[in-house]
Ligand SMILES: *[C@@H]1O[C@H](CO)[C@@H](O)[C@H](O)[C@H]1NC(C)=O
Ligand SMILES: *[C@@H]1O[C@H](CO)[C@@H](O)[C@H](O)[C@H]1NC(C)=O
């Protein structure tokens with residue numbers, strides 16, 4: 498039984514290499530849940546390893562000059578192009594099987610259901626994005642400009658030695674925001690990559706429970722929601738590539754269980770700064786459920802209203818809230834054949850709300866049964882694209898998040914001497930328990 502999601506607050510503004518501190522854990526209803534020391538230490542040891550937050554956005558917003566540098570991907574100091582330290586190959590994108598308009602009609606059979614959205618943080622805050630605008634943008638600004646998005650029209654794909662997915666331990670791969678948008682749009686049209694049976698295109702037409710099809714269900718809607726944010730993104734306008742999305746796998750740690758137990762001796766839980774969010778948990782312990790544990794601050798914890806979610810570990814817009822998803826062996830859980838977006842557990846549903854994670858997880862595998870990234874893995878730079886999700890999953894009024902952060906919530910990340918901008922709205926950690934501690 499996979500665990501729910503335990504969020505972490507990672508203080509990431511200390512020197513790299515020094516011991517980082519997990520400053521708070523919002524305990525998210527740990528029924529039947531093995532959280533664990535294992536997650537905590539995996540996160541301390543690894544997530545933090547990759548997050549370098551030089552300019553702490555809580556204290557100083559990114560300067561305009563930095564975001565402008567991204568506007569000049571090839572000329573500025575910031576890289577905004579495919580990066581990897583893995584061996585890689587390329588695959589030519591074949592023509593799609595259906596037009597984007599047909600793909601849209603599959604996802605939104607009744608066009609009145611379209612999530613028309615305005616984005617206050619975009620360059621045109623008053624513009625409402627109708628589906629025609631989005632399809633037009635995705636066709637003419639994205640799909641018709643393949644060579645601009647992928648040199649010579651070939652998609653780079655990392656190659657792993659051992660293979661259920663495309664990344665070996667110790668490797669990373671990064672695509673630009675534009676490239677992730679492109680992969681989503683191409684997959685919606687049913688486009689395949691020559692010689693590479695990527696999971697994304699396959700998943701969209703893979704029958705799920707009761708014969709549902711992801712591209713005709715919430716997942717298809719979510720990809721159009723993602724494309725709406727791509728179309729409105731000032732960091733993609735005029736052909737820009739925008740910030741990076743990175744998938745990182747840490748190196749294998751020998752004797753992990755023993756190592757974690759040893760580390761735990763020098764990192765007492767009492768110093769970890771637990772905080773508690775009592776969010777819609779229906780507890781009978783009205784007072785003092787965990788005496789001495791302070792409550793989470795308001796930006797991390799406020800109760801839902803009658804209209805929708807409040808603020809909990811999933812819905813919080815606060816920065817630097819890594820989302821720890823214990824999805825078992827596959828990022829997105831039993832998505833493939835098991836869910837079209839709403840079915841399944843949280844780890845499956847989360848893929849519709851964070852479609853950037855789903856695009857990367859599915860694109861980076863051609864496994865037969867589970868074409869998804871293997872955990873543990875980190876996806877950095879993804880955002881919560883849809884709203885309406887909290888830990889209770891009670892709500893069904895999903896839609897594209899109008900409060901998308903485009904140029905804000907970015908952090909500079911340095912990988913092997915290359916600097917790049919990455920969104921730090923929701924660092925995503927797909928963890929697997931290194932050992933089990935029943936709470
Ligand atoms: C753009 O793509 C559409 C659909 O594939 C195609 O019919 C059209 O010719 C393309 N236009 C250009 C200018 O490439
Ligand atoms: C894209 O690049 C390929 C390979 O270089 C070339 O054959 C093709 O004509 C280019 N397409 C466009 C629209 O420029």
Ligand SMILES: *[C@@H]1O[C@H](CO)[C@@H](O)[C@H](O)[C@H]1NC(C)=O
Nearest residue numbers: 751752753755756757758759
């Ligand atoms: C953990 O500590 C024990 C006892 O000190 C030691 O024998 C063992 O080798 C350590 N494990 C690792 C992986 O360092």
